[in-house]
Amino acid sequence: MENVEQILLPRWIIPVDDENSIHEDFGIAINAGRIVAVASKSELKARYCSDSVVELAEHAIIPGLVNAHTHASMTLFRGLADDLPMPVWLNEHIWPAEAKWVSREFVQAGTSLACAEMLRGGTTCFNDMYFFPDTVAEQSEACGIRACVGMIVIEFPTIWAKDPNEYIQKGLDLRSSLEKSTLVTTCFAPHAPYTVSDPTLTQIAELSSELNCQVHIHLHETAEEVERAVCESGIRPFERLNHLGLVNQRLMAVHMTQLKTHEIQNLAEHASHVIHCPESNLKLSSGSCPAGELVSHGVNIALGTDGASSNNDLDMLGEMRTASLFAKIVSESAESLDAYTALRMATLNGAKALNLDHEIGSIETGKSADVVALDLSHPATQPCYSPVSQIVYSMSRDQVSDVWVAGKRLVNEGALTTIDEQQSITVAQNWCNRISQS
Amino acid sequence: MENVEQILLPRWIIPVDDENSIHEDFGIAINAGRIVAVASKSELKARYCSDSVVELAEHAIIPGLVNAHTHASMTLFRGLADDLPMPVWLNEHIWPAEAKWVSREFVQAGTSLACAEMLRGGTTCFNDMYFFPDTVAEQSEACGIRACVGMIVIEFPTIWAKDPNEYIQKGLDLRSSLEKSTLVTTCFAPHAPYTVSDPTLTQIAELSSELNCQVHIHLHETAEEVERAVCESGIRPFERLNHLGLVNQRLMAVHMTQLKTHEIQNLAEHASHVIHCPESNLKLSSGSCPAGELVSHGVNIALGTDGASSNNDLDMLGEMRTASLFAKIVSESAESLDAYTALRMATLNGAKALNLDHEIGSIETGKSADVVALDLSHPATQPCYSPVSQIVYSMSRDQVSDVWVAGKRLVNEGALTTIDEQQSITVAQNWCNRISQS
Numbered sequence A, B: 001m002e003n004v005e006q007i008l009l010p011r012w013i014i015p016v017d018d019e020n021s022i023h024e025d026f027g028i029a030i031n032a033g034r035i036v037a038v039a040s041k042s043e044l045k046a047r048y049c050s051d052s053v054v055e056l057a058e059h060a061i062i063p064g065l066v067n068a069h070t071h072a073s074m075t076l077f078r079g080l081a082d083d084l085p086m087p088v089w090l091n092e093h094i095w096p097a098e099a100k101w102v103s104r105e106f107v108q109a110g111t112s113l114a115c116a117e118m119l120r121g122g123t124t125c126f127n128d129m130y131f132f133p134d135t136v137a138e139q140s141e142a143c144g145i146r147a148c149v150g151m152i153v154i155e156f157p158t159i160w161a162k163d164p165n166e167y168i169q170k171g172l173d174l175r176s177s178l179e180k181s182t183l184v185t186t187c188f189a190p191h192a193p194y195t196v197s198d199p200t201l202t203q204i205a206e207l208s209s210e211l212n213c214q215v216h217i218h219l220h221e222t223a224e225e226v227e228r229a230v231c232e233s234g235i236r237p238f239e240r241l242n243h244l245g246l247v248n249q250r251l252m253a254v255h256m257t258q259l260k261t262h263e264i265q266n267l268a269e270h271a272s273h274v275i276h277c278p279e280s281n282l283k284l285s286s287g288s289c290p291a292g293e294l295v296s297h298g299v300n301i302a303l304g305t306d307g308a309s310s311n312n313d314l315d316m317l318g319e320m321r322t323a324s325l326f327a328k329i330v331s332e333s334a335e336s337l338d339a340y341t342a343l344r345m346a347t348l349n350g351a352k353a354l355n356l357d358h359e360i361g362s363i364e365t366g367k368s369a370d371v372v373a374l375d376l377s378h379p380a381t382q383p384c385y386s387p388v389s390q391i392v393y394s395m396s397r398d399q400v401s402d403v404w405v406a407g408k409r410l411v412n413e414g415a416l417t418t419i420d421e422q423q424s425i426t427v428a429q430n431w432c433n434r435i436s437q438s
Helices: A039-048 A072-077 A084-100 A103-120 A133-143 A166-175 A198-211 A223-233 A237-243 A263-267 A278-283 A291-296 A316-330 A339-345 A350-355 A387-393 A422-436 B042-047 B072-077 B086-101 B104-120 B135-143 B164-177 B196-211 B223-233 B237-243 B259-268 B278-283 B292-294 B317-330 B339-345 B348-353 B387-393 B423-437
Strands: A008-012 A026-031 A033-039 A054-062 A065-070 A123-128 A146-153 A182-189 A215-217 A251-255 A273-276 A299-305 A370-377 A402-403 A408-412 B007-014 B024-030 B036-039 B055-061 B065-070 B123-128 B146-153 B184-190 B214-219 B250-253 B273-276 B299-301 B372-374 B399-407 B408-412
Touching: A008 A039, A008 A370, A026 A039, A033 A039, A033 A198, A054 A402, A065 A133, A065 A251, A065 A299, A065 A316, A065 A350, A072 A084, A072 A422, A084 A422, A103 A123, A103 A133, A103 A402, A103 A408, A103 A422, A103 B399, A123 A350, A123 A402, A123 B250, A133 A166, A133 A182, A146 A166, A166 A198, A182 A198, A198 A215, A237 A263, A237 A278, A237 A408, A263 A278, A263 A291, A263 B086, A273 A291, A273 A350, A273 B372, A278 A316, A278 B196, A278 B317, A291 A299, A291 A316, A299 A339, A299 A350, A299 B339, A316 B055, A316 B278, A316 B317, A339 A350, A339 A387, A422 B123, B007 B042, B007 B372, B024 B042, B036 B042, B042 B196, B065 B250, B065 B317, B065 B348, B072 B086, B072 B104, B086 B423, B104 B317, B104 B399, B104 B408, B104 B423, B123 B223, B123 B273, B123 B348, B123 B399, B135 B146, B135 B164, B146 B164, B164 B184, B164 B196, B196 B214, B214 B237, B223 B237, B237 B250, B237 B259, B259 B292, B273 B292, B273 B348, B273 B387, B278 B317, B292 B299, B292 B317, B299 B317, B299 B339, B299 B348, B317 B339, B317 B387, B339 B348
Parallel strands: A008 A054, A065 A123, A123 A146, A146 A182, A182 A215, A215 A251, A251 A273, A273 A299, B007 B055, B065 B123, B123 B146, B146 B184, B184 B214, B214 B250, B250 B273, B273 B299
Antiparallel strands: A008 A026, A026 A033, A054 A370, A370 A402, A402 A408, B007 B024, B024 B036, B055 B372, B372 B399, B399 B408
């Protein structure tokens, strides 16, 4: 008998594999932060013992959810400006509010609240794009959540940097400082084609290749963005990025509501990744990413919530459901984006986009123990013909009972173990009071 | 000082009125099941006293949610057949399963589970269309939820009745038996234009007028339904109903994904009601009801979840969010169907459709005390610039803390007081096991 740190014994395990498996009466053995076995309960009990055996009789265990696009700090602007056209929302509300309020303390407060929300909702890894990414990294390390923090680059000056060189240098310094982190990685995060120049994008393309580092960028979010670019430069932003050497396996293209067939083929050929943010696209009426078509063309498509000011939550369970429902109407087929595909988008595909699929994204021996237990005993998820159907179409985030990242239990029966939730909320409320009164 | 049965003291009251009011630091006095005062806390405390004062410091109180279209018993088929085209789903899965399994016991079990789910999600009234409506009525009375049970009519024989005359007679008998009920009402529920003949619909139109009784019918759910009707009869189903005298202030037309401008005008002129079921329409890829356009034409539009086999839950908070998000993309305007409008659709508009707005649907002195307390202290609904935004765009059903129907507290700090939830689930699981193994 081998002694391990933890044994989890759920009703179901949904590993997220090519066979769309659902294992009933299986368990997971965890040691030194890693999954050391996934096997039937009887086999597991015969091979392993542990002081920590977690019985989860009504639960399904899934891989930790990967939120592949967010701006965590923007939780502090949640609900500040709703039901507005995107240009008004961005130019008249969000950008002025950011110019006025964003600081290191703001990012600290917003990230802390976001991590509380994400962990309680089963998200174990998030891909962030915001100012003060060093603070986002620190906050993530402190609470034990996994993160990829964006080395943000914008052509114009902000509180974080004065010009592209400083943005890039501060990003690279952060990257160096995180070399030994097991939880936090970095990627380049040029904001969008319309806010970053050709020379800067070229420099990012070269650095991305040299360092084998992903590039996270808003792209083709609205028809207006594409039309304006065509009007000004004669080419679509995606084509421009292609010319600049950015369309490759390191590209994480966020939104992509405007896509021609040859662009979809191009994405597939270059093994680029699309990050679909359905709720944000709907709320801002940005457009419809052809998620079903991308799947059928073999493009890796992951899911993100976007920031809380355009969603308005960081709930990946809800995002899966919306992605699946929305895809069915966009593709005019109820068969489009079935439940297991939605779950794969929210887990393994996110890990692939972040180039972290050797570590996370599925429940496999050898991978990090980033797993989530979901309690199916709520009347809304009963009776249960298929746990995957219940998870995608009926579950709410409060059914997340337990969350482990690298084997560490960050949510224990619904309660956060590494974040003082009430303190996070109080700090956020103080920010809200200041912002409201201004 | 007047003594009253209960005083509720929430942080906010959202009454759902024409001014889109949000009252901060107000309270509600309840006596004999009715709202006797809505006033500032100081005024309320000066005028009323009670042995039961409920402090809800972090909460908003809204009118009870009205699920204006469901088939409650179908919770027992939740997740039985997902990701399938509507004709396959209906003809090859749902109808055969109904033919095989539906019985009085099935309806009892399914309704009990549905009521548990609905009450815990803040739904205080539902409009049902299913077999054995007498059992649905009994179950509703037993747990204290408000319901409008459909006097179902289908042209062909089922376990409930052998021909249209029997369907109608059984419905009218049920209606008589419920005359004294304060919770359960009835309406005519001819299933759909394609399953009910002209003579039967004519008879229903006459009875509806005579008895001043609403008519609840699936209508223009898909483009195929309309095309087939035009092909077979030369006219669209809505036009046919108009000819038969059914388009008036008693019509509750469910789905309406296919609408021409003159039809929208016709609905507005006749003060007919549209019941929008966005999640069902998305999941079955049925089509897009032009919700924003209906609102701007002044049509009363309410919200329904449809049955749990095409949604897959009975969550009206989620349905509000989906309605608002979906409307923004359908109407290509982020301003379409703002948060307060979505809340009105889920409350007062549902009450109007059911001709119950003199009793329920808003928080007003004299109306029945059908109210719901929502706890905003979850990190996903913090900080709070506007409680209505948080309720529609960020809240999950588990934040429903307390529910009152006619002044009776049916959910107390998240727990059901009139339904044995575990028993309901166990019975539902037994049905699931039988159905799965067959």
